[in-house]
Amino acid sequence: MxxxxxxxxxxxxxxxxxxxxxxxxxxxxxxxxxxxxxxxxxxxxxxxxxxxxxxxxxxxxxxxxxxxxxxxxxxxKEHSITKGLGHIMKLRYTPLQFKCFAAEEQDSKYHEEFKSFKSLKGSIYIVGTLHSMLAPIAAVIKNLRPELNITYIMTDAGALPLHFSKTVKLLKDKEIIKNTITVGHAFGGDIECVNIYTGIIAAKVVANSDITIITMGPGIVGTDTKYGFSGIEQGYIIDAINNLGGISLAVPRISFADKRERHQGISHHTLTILNEVANTKTNLVLPVIKGDYAEFIDLQIKENNINNKHNIIFENGSDIIKALNYYGLEVKTMGRGYYDDEVFFLALGAAAKASIRLLENVQ
The missing domain is CATH 2.40.50.220 (EutN/Ccml)
Known part of the structure; x- marks a missing residue:
């Protein structure tokens, strides 16, 4: 083998x-x-x-x-283990396993906060499926509300090293994102956590985040099968947030530029997750669009019973281009920029704006 x-x-x-x-x-x-x-x-x-x-x-x-x-x-040839705190192994039982200091472990100053944790108390979490969703969402939030503390949780469904992402470094350098958290076998965040549940908790009790964005690192895995894609994690992350007392927003993957039929309109990824994988009710944010595209998406929502399972929020996502230009961000998804795949980016702007509205309601 x-x-x-x-x-x-x-x-x-x-x-x-x-x-x-x-x-x-x-x-x-x-x-x-x-x-x-x-x-x-x-x-x-x-x-x-x-x-x-x-x-x-x-x-x-x-x-x-x-x-x-x-x-x-x-x-x-010789490299001794760095002395100090931390005994949680990442890449466990592989030739490259190494230790990290997890925020929830016994020697952490936050250990008791994790032990006594009860609820997220309505904290806001945006859950995406592609790494390319991160920068546009964060940029819109920061552009509209510069005082907000934005945290990024990188899961282990894509790239495992946070530092492989030049996007994250850029967002940190521009002070758009304040803290990063890596969970599972992903590593390199400002805060390390054992799993997505403790990562979600860490965003509140350690990072003191106002709005947290969760998505994998670069490199989504797909197999052209219904369930065989790594973005399926969006479903159980939504459930984790809701079960812990937070407010979840699901970012749909939408495109009318993708030539693959299964990704036309709302991608089959999003439809599968919201219809079959997520077991709790989330806020699905859709961009305000008109014409045939709007009718196509409306039909998808009804045919997949999404409107009966989740709370659908329509929001104007047009702030996206202003925010990207303001911060000088050139973001592409599957090789396509804003003007190549406008609806994809409008969905991200809509999610960002909806998260701010929900935050204001909680506050």
Missing amino acids: ELLSYKEGIVTRINESDDQVAWVNVEVEGESAKAVNYNAITGYVNEGDKVVLNTTAIELGLGTGGYHFIIFNYKN
Whole structure:
């Protein structure tokens, strides 16, 4: 059974780097390729270093951005565990397992708050399915209400290292997002948590978040089957929020630019989640649109009984383009920008605006 492909290479150039990650060029079997190095796992990397690379994704032609991943640096032959707090393992029982300090574990100053936790008391959580939803939603919220504290929870349904996302770094640098939380086997957030439930709680008791956005990192998994996609997590995340006493908003995946029939209008992903996976009632936010598109979506809602299962909120999402321009964000989803897939982005603007209205009602 073939699971992993790896080859030796030489680092030829450091393209970008910070304390957490380096984006480099490597030479592998006489050819140049791009690679990623996570400093916390394999140590810092320099030009000329001989490294071992996980080449699986490139060989399979997967959508990981065209990168190899450094899994060993011969220069860093010995690397002792960092002393200090934390005993929760991520990537457990794999050759790359490592420890982190989870917010809820016994040595954490927040441990008692998790133990005594009772309710989210109406805190606002926006739940999406694509990483490309994050920046537009956060930008609209921050543009309309600059004083709000926005937290991002990254699940482990896509990329596991938070630092693979250049979007998150940009949002942090622009002070659009204040705190990040990584849950499950995702890692690298300002706050680490064992699972989505404690991540949701941490947004309230640790990050003191006003509005929290939850979605996976880059790289949704799909199989062209009804249930075989990683975004299905939206359903049980909605249930977690509701069960903990929060207010959940479901962001629909909507497109009229996607050529695949199953993603026309409201994607089958969203319809499946809201009709069959989520067991509690959420707030589904739809953008105000007109004409054939509106009729198409209205028919989908009725045919899938979504209007009887969930609370549907219609909101004007047109603030999205102003917010993106204000912060200088060039966001694409499946390679399409705002003017290529307008309704997709209007849905994100609508979700952001609806979350502010709900927050004002709670306050």
